[in-house]
Amino acid sequence: MSSVPRTDHLPRTGKSRDAQEVPTTDTEAMTSSLERSHRRLTLSANDKKIAGVCSGLAKYFNTDATLVRLIFVLLIVLGGSGVIIYLIAWMIIPPARPSTDAMLEQLMKLGELKNAGVLTDAEFHTQKAKILAD
Numbered sequence: 135m136s137s138v139p140r141t142d143h144l145p146r147t148g149k150s151r152d153a154q155e156v157p158t159t160d161t162e163a164m165t166s167s168l169e170r171s172h173r174r175l176t177l178s179a180n181d182k183k184i185a186g187v188c189s190g191l192a193k194y195f196n197t198d199a200t201l202v203r204l205i206f207v208l209l210i211v212l213g214g215s216g217v218i219i220y221l222i223a224w225m226i227i228p229p230a231r232p233s234t235d236a237m238l239e240q241l242m243k244l245g246e247l248k249n250a251g252v253l254t255d256a257e258f259h260t261q262k263a264k265i266l267a268d
Contacts, residue, residue, distance in 0.1 A: 176230035185224045240265050 178189035181199055188206055192199035209216030241262065248258040 175227055177224070177227050179230045180236065185220075186230070187220055187223045187227060190227060190230070191223075237265060 173194060175194045176190050178186035178193060178199075181189040183189075183203070188202040189199040192202045195202075206216045206220055209219065244253070244258060244261055244265070247253045248255075253261070
């Protein structure tokens with residue numbers, strides 16, 4: 135006989151090694167669900183090589199854009215389906231709307247260029263109008 139008491143009839147407490155992280159408070163649960171509900175698949179406006187499909191997918195799935203680009207290259211090399219998938223995604227996925235933060239950052243850089251003497255007043259106003267029109 136074993137001297138170790140049986141515990142299989144008791145409820146388990148704590149986490150098993152394979153258990154996933156579960157939000158511990160209502161606030162954490164709401165935050166994670168809010169983040170998921172505001173996540174939209176869009177073409178990237180900032181980090182694009184051709185149309186922004188790969189970087190848009192990477193942002194949506196919270197991964198590196200280079201990894202997604204490599205997957206598309208492999209699909210192209212291994213049968214050409216990557217081209218078809220890319221073109222369909224380009225037509226279906228909507229373009230991203232520029233965020234206010236991105237606009238402000240561009241305007242600040244533009245102001246720095248003007249203050250440094252790189253841009254004239256006319257060039258500054260032309261570029262500013264383009265940024266605000268997007």
